[in-house]
Amino acid sequence: MAVTYTYDDENIFAKILKGEIPCNEVYRDEYALAFHDIAPQAPTHILVIPTGKYVSIDDFGTNASAEEVTGFYKAVAKVAEQEGLTENGFRTIANTGDHGGQEVPHYHVHLLGGAKVGPMVMKAA
Ligand code: 5GP
Numbered sequence: 001m002a003v004t005y006t007y008d009d010e011n012i013f014a015k016i017l018k019g020e021i022p023c024n025e026v027y028r029d030e031y032a033l034a035f036h037d038i039a040p041q042a043p044t045h046i047l048v049i050p051t052g053k054y055v056s057i058d059d060f061g062t063n064a065s066a067e068e069v070t071g072f073y074k075a076v077a078k079v080a081e082q083e084g085l086t087e088n089g090f091r092t093i094a095n096t097g098d099h100g101g102q103e104v105p106h107y108h109v110h111l112l113g114g115a116k117v118g119p120m121v122m123k124a125a
Helices: 014-017 056-061 065-084
Strands: 025-028 032-035 044-050 089-095 109-113
Touching: 014 032, 014 044, 025 065, 032 065, 044 065, 056 065, 065 109
Parallel strands: none
Antiparallel strands: 025 032, 032 044, 044 109, 089 109
């Protein structure tokens, strides 16, 4: 079933993009902004977000232009390299919706590294 995506202009990452609240920025270009997660879950924990208004990875994949998609993932690669994650590896996570545990409704990729990051998914108790 096709989903209708409704973007909340007041979500916390929208405010970061608009410069209304600060972030610890590590990279910015036309397609992406990257900054340190406020509550890091690994020695290096960076969030990369598209500059366009997309709620989730499926919204982005469905509705973003080819240029935006390419630009965004080029930025992810640049950030990973710039932050020293590519040498020993890292994990990317894109939580989506309720079951995925997404808290902020602006598409973002977590980059986690700097040490082994543990099992991919915690088993429910
Ligand atoms: P999600 O659960 O949506 O995949 O991840 C949202 C992430 O955003 C969390 O890891 C959380 O720590 C981070 N976060 C929430 N609010 C802020 C903020 O104001 N600044 C920064 N830098 N990160 C935030």
